[in-house]
Amino acid sequence: MPSAVDGRPRIGIVGSGIAGLRAAKAILTCKADARIVIFGDEAHRTYNRPGLTKKRYPLSDALDMTIAEDVKVNGAENDALTWRLGTRVEAADLRDRILHLSTGETFEYDGLVIAAGVRPRASFRGDGECELHTHRTLRGLGDARYIHHRLQTSDKVTLVGAGFVACELASLAREYGCEVLMLEALRRGPFESVLGERVAMALGRWLVQHGIRFLTGDSARELLCDVAPSNPEPASGPPDRSLFIEAIGSVPNVEWLHGNGLDLSDGVRVDEYMRVSPWSNVFAAGDIARYPDPWTVGNLTRMEFWKNAIDTGDLAGRSLASALGYGSATSRIGYFPSMSTEVLGLRIQIAGNPKISDSMETVCGDLDQLDQGVLVAYLREGAMVGAAYMDKGARFNSSYIRLLKSLRERPERAASPAPVTTSRSR
Numbered sequence: 001m002p003s004a005v006d007g008r009p010r011i012g013i014v015g016s017g018i019a020g021l022r023a024a025k026a027i028l029t030c031k032a033d034a035r036i037v038i039f040g041d042e043a044h045r046t047y048n049r050p051g052l053t054k055k056r057y058p059l060s061d062a063l064d065m066t067i068a069e070d071v072k073v074n075g076a077e078n079d080a081l082t083w084r085l086g087t088r089v090e091a092a093d094l095r096d097r098i099l100h101l102s103t104g105e106t107f108e109y110d111g112l113v114i115a116a117g118v119r120p121r122a123s124f125r126g127d128g129e130c131e132l133h134t135h136r137t138l139r140g141l142g143d144a145r146y147i148h149h150r151l152q153t154s155d156k157v158t159l160v161g162a163g164f165v166a167c168e169l170a171s172l173a174r175e176y177g178c179e180v181l182m183l184e185a186l187r188r189g190p191f192e193s194v195l196g197e198r199v200a201m202a203l204g205r206w207l208v209q210h211g212i213r214f215l216t217g218d219s220a221r222e223l224l225c226d227v228a229p230s231n232p233e234p235a236s237g238p239p240d241r242s243l244f245i246e247a248i249g250s251v252p253n254v255e256w257l258h259g260n261g262l263d264l265s266d267g268v269r270v271d272e273y274m275r276v277s278p279w280s281n282v283f284a285a286g287d288i289a290r291y292p293d294p295w296t297v298g299n300l301t302r303m304e305f306w307k308n309a310i311d312t313g314d315l316a317g318r319s320l321a322s323a324l325g326y327g328s329a330t331s332r333i334g335y336f337p338s339m340s341t342e343v344l345g346l347r348i349q350i351a352g353n354p355k356i357s358d359s360m361e362t363v364c365g366d367l368d369q370l371d372q373g374v375l376v377a378y379l380r381e382g383a384m385v386g387a388a389y390m391d392k393g394a395r396f397n398s399s400y401i402r403l404l405k406s407l408r409e410r411p412e413r414a415a416s417p418a419p420v421t422t423s424r425s426r
Contacts, residue, residue, distance in 0.1 A: 026317025
């Protein structure tokens with residue numbers, strides 16, 4: 001078995017995001033006397049990635065430093081961890097417990113946590129310029145610095161997609177005073193894959209009401225850029241082409257795991273303890289992990305929410321520590337999905353798993369008056385499986401809390417109905 005010179009087990013964590021950091025902290029909490037090494041592509045320790053699109057910054061020569069300071073994460077400066085930043089893991093041999101690094105080195109481990117996350121999906125490979133646009137995607141701190149700088153100094157931005165990142169960027173661009181064009185060729189409105197068509201169309205109307213030109217279907221396709229970008233523009237270069245940002249989903253970073261016989265069809269498949277079968281010492285966490293859905297028997301799920309990364313990172317770390325003989329036996333995944341965002345002053349809160357629903361009911365409010373608040377319950381075979389609350393204030397917050405309580409009390413892996421009281425059905 002690989003081990004350090006001092007006899008302590010060596011643990012490798014591939015990914016320096018929040019899932020990797022939480023796994024490392026969980027291992028330390030279990031009093032594991034191990035050497036923990038975190039490998040990260042970026043030059044930065046863990047930071048609050050969702051925070052990259054949450055806030056407008058004043059024009060300043062110190063923009064880079066300001067953003068970096070703003071998105072710091074507590075615990076990232078832990079001296080008990082060894083950080084290998086700017087070091088990519090190129091390949092893994094899980095049988096022989098060896099990682100092959102971009103530096104040409106190898107790393108032998110006793111335990112491994114796969115927390116390599118995802119990267120933006122893009123129509124073209126890489127950033128750069130075409131005749132009309134400067135093409136970008138947003139994933140890391142370097143991308144955010146460039147995009148904030150451009151939004152501060154540009155008049156117009158085109159956004160492709162209508163998911164969380166695209167909508168938050170649209171809101172941010174309007175705050176900076178930009179003219180915003182959003183193109184969604186595949187769906188009718190924002191968050192449709194999560195919240196359904198009716199809510200998506202209501203959110204699309206909200207975008208238009210707040211000065212965003214929002215096009216869908218063929219109207220959007222006609223304006224998509226079909227010229228591959230080239231000659232990447234440096235971040236300090238002149239913004240002589242309009243900014244064109246693609247936010248059309250993500251791709252799990254699994255290529256380095258090929259050749260190990262794993263199910264990599266949508267991230268890394270794990271069991272309810274985040275273990276990567278058949279390896280007893282390999283676990284996965286965060287955006288990359290596809291695990292048994294606690295909400296639906298026989299289904300697997302992969303979620304890209306901050307809370308999911310925290311919870312699965314904690315569980316993967318505890319499970320690995322237990323596998324190495326530290327700490328007590330761990331409980332299986334019992335993740336309660338929840339997230340929130342704000343788009344043009346509208347706070348959107350989502351809980352449970354609306355994606356698996358077969359119907360929805362409006363509990364409070366009206367989808368045509370989002371600013372007055374609307375609360376929606378999502379049902380599957382009559383049982384509530386999710387909820388969404390949209391409001392500029394907190395008019396129906398107590399009703400939302402009651403729905404959350406019903407969702408949390410829903411028996412794990414069961415479909416027993418949760419009571420829903422509706423004021424109207426739309």
